[in-house]
Amino acid sequence: MKRILSGMQPTNNLHLGNYLGALQNWVKLQDEPEASCLYMVADLHAITLPQEPDALRKATREIAAAYIAGGLDPDKSTIFVQSSVPGHSELMWLLSTFAQMGKLERMTQFKDKAGKNAERAGLGLFAYPVLMAADILIYKATHVPVGDDQKQHLELARDVAATFNTKYAQEHFLLPEPYIMGEATRIMSLKDGTKKMSKSDESDLSRINMTDDADTIARKIKKAQTDPENLPETVAALAGRPGALNLVTIYAALAGCDRANVLAQYAGMGWGAFKPALADLAVAKLSPITARMNELLGDVAEIDRILKAGSEVAGALAERTVQETRDIMGFWKM
Ligand code: AQP
Numbered sequence: 001m002k003r004i005l006s007g008m009q010p011t012n013n014l015h016l017g018n019y020l021g022a023l024q025n026w027v028k029l030q031d032e033p034e035a036s037c038l039y040m041v042a043d044l045h046a047i048t049l050p051q052e053p054d055a056l057r058k059a060t061r062e063i064a065a066a067y068i069a070g071g072l073d074p075d076k077s078t079i080f081v082q083s084s085v086p087g088h089s090e091l092m093w094l095l096s097t098f099a100q101m102g103k104l105e106r107m108t109q110f111k112d113k114a115g116k117n118a119e120r121a122g123l124g125l126f127a128y129p130v131l132m133a134a135d136i137l138i139y140k141a142t143h144v145p146v147g148d149d150q151k152q153h154l155e156l157a158r159d160v161a162a163t164f165n166t167k168y169a170q171e172h173f174l175l176p177e178p179y180i181m182g183e184a185t186r187i188m189s190l191k192d193g194t195k196k197m198s199k200s201d202e203s204d205l206s207r208i209n210m211t212d213d214a215d216t217i218a219r220k221i222k223k224a225q226t227d228p229e230n231l232p233e234t235v236a237a238l239a240g241r242p243g244a245l246n247l248v249t250i251y252a253a254l255a256g257c258d259r260a261n262v263l264a265q266y267a268g269m270g271w272g273a274f275k276p277a278l279a280d281l282a283v284a285k286l287s288p289i290t291a292r293m294n295e296l297l298g299d300v301a302e303i304d305r306i307l308k309a310g311s312e313v314a315g316a317l318a319e320r321t322v323q324e325t326r327d328i329m330g331f332w333k334m
Contacts, residue, residue, distance in 0.1 A: 002035045004179065005141035007042035007082060009199070010059035011049070014066045015207040016282070017187035017197035019289075020253040025145055025181040027071035037077040038139055038314055039067060041307075044082045044089065045132070048125040049113065049200070062293075064303050066210050069292035080310030082135065087318035091134040092127070094325055098163045099130045099156065107152055133157035136176050138318045143179040147186070149196075154178055168328050185253045190224040193242025208282060211290060218279040221247075226271045233267040235259045247278060254281050 006026060008018055030037045041063045046056060060081055067079055082088055104110070107129055114121035124131075132153045136144055137160070146154050154176060161173035189195045189206040197207045208217055225243030232238060238245040238259075251274075252259045266274050296303055327333070 002032070002143050003139060003141045004029055004035055004037045004143050004145065005040070005136055005139050005176075006038075006145050007040035007045075007135065008063055009042045009046040010056060010063045011046050011051070012059060012199035013062055013209045013211050014070075015187075015197055015199060015209050016250065016286075017207070018199070019066075019070060019210060019286075020185045020187055020250070021147060022145065023067065023070040023072075026067075026077070028181070029145065029179075030073060030076040038141070038317075039072060039077055039079050040082045040135070040314070041067075041080070042082050042135070045128060048122065048128050061300055061303050062211075062297065064307055065293045065296040066289075068296055068303075068306065069289045070210070074306045074310065078310045078313045079306055080314045081307055084307070084311040085138075085315045085318045087138055087315070087322040088131065088134050090322055091138050091318075091325060092131045094322075094329065095134055095137070095160050095164070096127060096130045098160045098167070099127075099133070103156060103159065104129060107156070109149060109153070129153040129156045130160070133160045137161055137173045138321045139314070140174045140317075140321065141176050142174060144176050145179040145181060151178060170328070172324065172328055185249070187250060187253070188242065188246040190220055190246070193225055193244075193246040208286070210286060210293065212286075213290070214283045214287060217282050217286065218276070221275050221279040221282065224275070226275075230268055230270050231263060231266045231274060233263060235263065247274065251278050251281060254278075254285050 006022065008014065008022065014023070026037065026039055029035055041060050043056060043060050046059075064079060064081070068074065072079060104126060110121070110126055110128070111118070113125060129152075133156055136154075136157045144154055158175045161175050164173055165171055187197045189197050189201060190208070191203055191206040195201075199207070201207060205220055205223055208220055212220070224247060226247065227241055227244055229241065229244070231244070231248070238248060248259050248262050251262045255262070266277070
């Protein structure tokens with residue numbers, strides 16, 4: 001039996017990178033035999049950077065709607081909001097006593113997000129990987145779908161689990177494995193093919209949001225970074241052309257084919273021909289999802305009902321692990 005746990009932060013609307021790199025894979029996982037999937041809206045992680053309360057509340061529902069519109073089925077997957085299960089925060093504190101400062105200091109995501117202001121960064125941003133360890137270990141997840149940027153955090157979760165198990169001489173926490181879903185799809189910014197497409201990029205033109213309408217998608221793709229060369233015949237010839245490579249990657253991911261297949265069709269053509277074809281494909285793929293999302297957001301009571309049911313399932317699993325952990329550690333019991 002596999003237990004899978006993953007989540008996304010409600011820092012803004014989901015974008016095409018979140019969909020092609022994560023959500024699309026989660027949908028496939030929920031149909032795997034013997035898999036039990038838990039997908040959370042990771043709002044406790046979102047507050048590691050400043051958030052406005054109303055915007056956080058709105059984004060939380062929007063992400064839940066995007067999960068469902070993108071294909072997660074509440075009858076197959078447990079969909080819930082991280083903060084509605086208090087055990088995540090409690091277990092994080094318990095586990096923080098097993099996480100070594102030296103290892104946390106080496107986390108590249110902290111360095112990237114704190115930037116030059118590391119001295120002023122909050123403790124939460126620094127301790128983020130311990131919360132992620134709690135998210136995973138609380139459900140005794142066996143597999144965690146992770147991108148390259150999260151592998152280091154998963155390693156920390158394994159490390160914390162193993163340290164705990166050794167200290168108390170029992171196999172209490174499972175050591176989670178990374179779930180690699182074939183070739184990772186990393187979608188880059190439409191304005192700069194060397195930077196990943198990101199929810200928190202200041203420029204809205206850098207990403208295609210799952211809420212964008214057809215005209216907006218076409219306009220953003222039209223303005224996307226390319227170069228004066230036509231499309232080449234081989235993938236190797238895209239080296240050193242990050243903007244061009246990104247658009248070909250997006251096309252391939254949307255069409256469900258290899259980049260080589262895309263080039264076989266478009267080699268020798270200019271961007272004036274390719275970009276409209278890419279825009280049409282993106283609209284065809286995203287517009288049904290956007291329409292379903294808008295429909296769901298018109299009935300927030302239904303989203304809340306799904307999240308409440310998910311929280312009850314996740315909460316029961318989490319509570320059991322927290323209680324067991326408290327007992328093992330020797331806490332007083334009422
Ligand atoms: N550009 C991307 N290409 C492929 N996959 C991506 N993911 C994010 N960006 C891309 C995957 O989406 C999931 C959600 O990640 P997250 O919400 O925890 O935050 P993130 O990875 O930091 O994503 P963003 O969009 O860049 O958010 P912000 O700007 O808030 O930090 C993960 O599985 C991630 O791999």
